[in-house]
Amino acid sequence: MSQLPLRGWSRLLARRDIGILLLIAVTTAVVGFMDSRFISLDVWLGIFIRSAPTMIVACGVMAVILTGEIDISAGSLMALLAAVMGLLISQSKAALSLWIGIPAVLALGTAIGTGTGLLVSYGRVPSLVATLGLMTALRGLTTIVMGGKNIDGLPPALQDAAKRGWFGVPVSVWVASLVVLMTSLLFYRMPLGRRIYAAGSSPASARAAGLHIQRIQVFTFAWAGFLTAVATLVDVPRLPWIESGIGSDLELLVITCVVVGGVSISGGRGDLSSVLAAVVLMTMIRPVLTFLDVGEMGEKWTRAIQGVFILLAVIADQISIRFLWRKSAKVRR
């Protein structure tokens, strides 16, 4: 959309991130007016801590979606990686050193991502089917690996970093900022990032221009797997123990954020800033419901609200595209 020749206000309208930030600001103002405790450092730090793993994973899944594919296995992958991490470094299990455990988890995440990428690009399995199959298979594998028991006793160093971190901000927020920085460099400053966009917006012309689309796809899936592993390492130690249900519905949340952030599901269009704003917006739903004091009853509606947000986002996309096309046609004349 941002490529359309537009002037003045309609240029602002075409920017998804500004719309989402406005929505966040309005919600904050309304909730803050009803309960002033909502506008405090603690609440917002909490929101950022909760959104950190989603942001990290979203950076990877967004790359996959930009090439026109989809990855719905992130949540199950996180569960498996958490289980493996527990088995490797937990004091009640193998109790290996962190210097072995952390690289091993990162390597496993990247390896599984690469495998999915190979299936999709060279094996020509549609990504939806491949990751749908992987989603169930990994979830089952996790339960078997853990033997039906929860794992506890992660090294205190890791738990400390995840809970307290540096300067009172947990390590996950620091890592999320780093990942966001790296991803924006990748998307907007590196040739590979432009190739990802090119591969998604028109595969035929990208191929004609000499790009290896299959290699780009393998890279994006590997990147998504790697970032899932990063998110696992920084977020899971926050929990008292590791259970097999970790990361359930994470894939749905991430895809919701990416779609609400205006990334086209057929690839090639969307920017990182809107996706990040969308992550904050979606993470806000639960604290807002808590502050509105709707109680237990309201919490159960979280998923429904998520679904409605996706629908609103895609419908808004359609409407604004039609509207802006008409506008830009006027400018061109």
Next chain:
Amino acid sequence: MTPAPDSDQSPVNRARFDQQSADQQQNSDSGPFRKSIFHDSGFRWWHEVAVFVLLVLVLMVAQELVPGFLNPRSQLLLSRHVWEMALISLGMMLIIITAGIDLSVGSTMGLCAVAFGVSFEMTSSILLSCLFCVLTGFGCGALNGALISRWRLHPLIVTLATYAAYRGIAEGWSQGHSWSGFGASFSQLSRGRLLGIPYPGLTFFALTVIAAIVLWKTPAGKHLSAMGYNEKAARFSGIRVDLNRFLLFCISGTLSGLAAVFYVARFDTAKADAGEGFELDAITAVVAGGTSIFGGRGNVIGTILGLLLIHETRQFVGRYWGIEELKSIFVGGLLISFVLIYQFLRPSGQRV
């Protein structure tokens, strides 16, 4: 441009030709003349034969390792687990033939089950509750269909949204509450038999026959596969693509509602978690049965074979190893490997 392999000039084949030649241009690395040996022989049932052989193998191994696995009584007993999934797979097959997908079927079942429970609490009439349950399913499907055909949204993203929304509404509406005690006559709906076949099975077979007739013997069937091969071409040849798509999602939703009735009858419990994970099983069965996920190809016989294969594998794995989670590993693995096999058996160039 290479000449078309099919001399047949029906719109369907022409649509396929368009797509093939477009793809051959794109796949310069695989070469324009690479053809599948299976395609050249003109025999169109390789996939079904492969699934059938695999099914026989699984049954033989199962009979060897689990004595009495194959005897009719235990098979009939095990079949209780399959009918709801079978009903859903039927709608899913029709949608996948048109190159669409419906991820919301399981969540629709959850919402329908809650609708059943709520209306039973209010009216305490089984008949009205069943009606309301199926109507809810129809409504869910119609909403999907309307969004997809009216707004031209991607089916994947719409049904992913409603996958979350319907389950969320079911959870929010029921607030974790579950309804039970619908009476013995209602549970007869899932247990009772006519000619030795349970009622849900009879419903499934009747609907299957209708689907087969529609697919093979009516213009509508040809329209569906034309839509799957090349939607644009189908639109230009006067097929009412949007209307057909809307109706398909209505059918899929209604079938989910029907499946929810049988599901509630089987467990005698209506709860928001009804049908969780059914979308994956249904997609796996349909794809294993040789329906192309890219649209265009698919038939009833393949789907029944795929269903049987998934069902028997699950039951065998469950009974032999006794580990629930192994089943999901098998189902996920089967799904991926079948699409891989399909990609090797397919005629070249037939891609999205």
